[in-house]
Amino acid sequence: MGYAVNEVFLRVDLSTGKIAKQKFSQEIYKKFLGGSTLGSKIVYDLLPNPGSVDAYDPANPLVFAAGLLTGTGAPGCCLYGVNAKSPLTGGIGESESGGHFGAELKFSGYDGIIITGRAEKPVYLYVHDEEAELRDASHLWGKDAHETEEILKKELGDPQIRVACIGQAGENLVRFACITNEKIHVAGKGGMGAVMGSKKLKAIAVRGTKGVKIANPQEFETLCEKWRIMNMAAPSPRTISEYGTAGEIELFDFLGDMPIKNWALGTWEGIEKLTGQYLASIADRIPDTCFGCTLKHRYHVVIREGPYKGEYQGNPEYELCASLGSLCLIDDIGAVVKAAELCDKYGMDGIACGNVIAFAMECYEKGIITKEDTGGIELKWGDPEVLLSMIEKIAKREGFGNILAEDVKIAAEKIGKGAAEFAIHVKGMAPQMHDPRSGVSRGLGDAVATGMDDGNISEWGGPDPELGFMKPLDRFSPISKAEYVIKRQARWIWLDGIGACNFAAMGVPLRLQAQVLSAATGWQPPMSVEDILKIGDRVTNLRRCFGIKSGWTPADDTLPKRFLEEPKTNGGAKGITVPLKPMLEEYYKLRKWDPVTGKPLKEVLEELGLEDIAREMWG
Numbered sequence: 001m002g003y004a005v006n007e008v009f010l011r012v013d014l015s016t017g018k019i020a021k022q023k024f025s026q027e028i029y030k031k032f033l034g035g036s037t038l039g040s041k042i043v044y045d046l047l048p049n050p051g052s053v054d055a056y057d058p059a060n061p062l063v064f065a066a067g068l069l070t071g072t073g074a075p076g077c078c079l080y081g082v083n084a085k086s087p088l089t090g091g092i093g094e095s096e097s098g099g100h101f102g103a104e105l106k107f108s109g110y111d112g113i114i115i116t117g118r119a120e121k122p123v124y125l126y127v128h129d130e131e132a133e134l135r136d137a138s139h140l141w142g143k144d145a146h147e148t149e150e151i152l153k154k155e156l157g158d159p160q161i162r163v164a165c166i167g168q169a170g171e172n173l174v175r176f177a178c179i180t181n182e183k184i185h186v187a188g189k190g191g192m193g194a195v196m197g198s199k200k201l202k203a204i205a206v207r208g209t210k211g212v213k214i215a216n217p218q219e220f221e222t223l224c225e226k227w228r229i230m231n232m233a234a235p236s237p238r239t240i241s242e243y244g245t246a247g248e249i250e251l252f253d254f255l256g257d258m259p260i261k262n263w264a265l266g267t268w269e270g271i272e273k274l275t276g277q278y279l280a281s282i283a284d285r286i287p288d289t290c291f292g293c294t295l296k297h298r299y300h301v302v303i304r305e306g307p308y309k310g311e312y313q314g315n316p317e318y319e320l321c322a323s324l325g326s327l328c329l330i331d332d333i334g335a336v337v338k339a340a341e342l343c344d345k346y347g348m349d350g351i352a353c354g355n356v357i358a359f360a361m362e363c364y365e366k367g368i369i370t371k372e373d374t375g376g377i378e379l380k381w382g383d384p385e386v387l388l389s390m391i392e393k394i395a396k397r398e399g400f401g402n403i404l405a406e407d408v409k410i411a412a413e414k415i416g417k418g419a420a421e422f423a424i425h426v427k428g429m430a431p432q433m434h435d436p437r438s439g440v441s442r443g444l445g446d447a448v449a450t451g452m453d454d455g456n457i458s459e460w461g462g463p464d465p466e467l468g469f470m471k472p473l474d475r476f477s478p479i480s481k482a483e484y485v486i487k488r489q490a491r492w493i494w495l496d497g498i499g500a501c502n503f504a505a506m507g508v509p510l511r512l513q514a515q516v517l518s519a520a521t522g523w524q525p526p527m528s529v530e531d532i533l534k535i536g537d538r539v540t541n542l543r544r545c546f547g548i549k550s551g552w553t554p555a556d557d558t559l560p561k562r563f564l565e566e567p568k569t570n571g572g573a574k575g576i577t578v579p580l581k582p583m584l585e586e587y588y589k590l591r592k593w594d595p596v597t598g599k600p601l602k603e604v605l606e607e608l609g610l611e612d613i614a615r616e617m618w619g
């Protein structure tokens with residue numbers, strides 16, 4: 001066992017029931033970090049031929065991995081990542097979740113779990129202080145994520161057990177099914193819950209009492225205190241801490257960033273009733289938090305009056321206020337709270353879910369689908385009951401919900417009649433709920449993303465001296481955006497690799513984060529910003545090669561027509577479309593990706609220490 005990490009993963013073959021331990025060297029952690037960045041490397045190695053293996057094939061590995069600092073007590077370092085070939089994009093699916101599951105996994109003696117194969121009947125995995133066993137989960141199949149967690153805690157007789165599980169959506173292979181832990185935290189993007197469902201793995205229950213060893217505890221504590229202070233001194237974390245990420249909606253609306261009416265409008269008066277501040281005025285809030293976080297921005301909601309009066313688990317993040325609210329023209333925050341809770345219970349990514357329902361609403365408005373197609377449901381904009389009913393139908397694959405359960409790209413293909421024009425996705429996956437016309441670097445980030453977080457980039461946060469950007473960038477100009485995106489992708493990869501929540505790391509320099517990692521692991525000297533950028537390049541190129549082997553071509557590095565050709569008619573990004581072509585050309589040049597095949601050049605892969613992949617891609 002090393003400092004900060006256990007240097008061991010659990011390996012579970014569901015087809016044979018065999019359980020073993022797999023050691024990992026310090027070198028691999030230094031090269032790929034942990035969490036979903038190391039998880040990507042593991043998936044790459046275990047699935048050498050992704051182009052000929054379906055995401056639901058038993059051969060598709062499903063990897064859970066805690067970040068390097070997860071469980072150490074470093075501020076907001078609570079993330080675990082989940083990776084597998086994505087049923088949405090065909091690339092390496094990448095998703096993170098907070099809460100306490102990742103830390104508990106570390107305490108149980110493992111940095112992660114590698115799942116292969118498929119069980120004959122539903123099972124769950126119980127991990128407790130290095131012991132691990134597969135147990136029958138027939139009684140859990142058909143239960144939602146909240147019920148599953150409660151049953152397992154009771155059955156295993158320990159309220160401290162942390163559970164990551166799928167709901168009915170994962171069982172039914174809803175393509176954007178997620179994995180829910182502790183009821184309100186989700187590994188949402190990429191369809192990882194569907195892969196888990198395809199393996200008939202209902203849940204992982206974890207309990208550990210071992211703690212995590214820190215190499216230099218005193219230095220670690222001092223540096224963590226500095227981290228906390230710098231984080232709380234930054235403006236965004238203060239708002240987020242008070243009102244959740246939905247506390248920033250007014251800003252996003254001002255910038256023309258919030259998606260409205262299936263990404264067609266620039267602003268809308270209903271937005272003011274979707275803010276975290278508005279929710280605080282109509283509901284009581286019960287605080288919740290993730291392991292080691294002082295920001296504590298999660299809470300439970302008790303709505304005091306109205307049609308959605310009642311108590312709900314969790315508060316909808318900004319993303320869900322957008323996807324389940326403004327994207328469908330729904331301005332009832334109570335309905336959004338309920339819809340978000342339903343998504344968590346059924347185990348569906350609320351972003352993709354709102355995105356596909358908004359798509360269907362636009363198809364209905366345009367007469368592409370009618371009541372005959374929807375089983376009598378009038379898919380009208382702004383109707384909360386339609387939203388709630390469609391969420392249930394999608395999770396259960398009932399009626400028209402069975403088509404929408406395939407997500408927008410495939411649903412549009414099935415519907416035909418020009419529906420594809422209104423299907424907003426990149427490589428088959430819904431974008432994050434930020435409009436790339438409000439800051440065009442996001443358009444480039446979305447188009448070339450190899451995972452989930454690395455597309456989530458915007459330049460309106462001001463200068464970024466640590467990454468060499470001394471002045472704010474013009475948010476509508478393509479100039480310097482390729483370099484900016486490359487560096488910001490590396491920052492995301494770093495955060496995911498060390499297991500740090502983005503909100504809890506805002507305002508905290510990378511150098512300080514690297515010092516904390518050094519104090520925790522004992523690695524000397526601390527990684528430099530250049531080291532961090534190089535790791536970002538390594539992980540991005542590894543994922544890119546997987547995507548290419550899975551069938552991606554340069555033609556897939558694009559955006560929906562709506563972002564490229566349809567300027568908004570109102571709001572803070574009025575008149576703007578994304579100038580993707582010049583940014584993309586520059587990005588390929590800086591990345592040294594072959595413009596014909598989209599492959600990273602051999603020399604780049606070799607420079608990054610990916611010689612095996614270089615040989616595989618180029619001979």
Ligand code: SF4
Nearest residue numbers: 290293295297501503
């Ligand atoms: S900022 Fe919020 S999501 Fe992030 S670790 Fe803290 S409570 Fe969890």
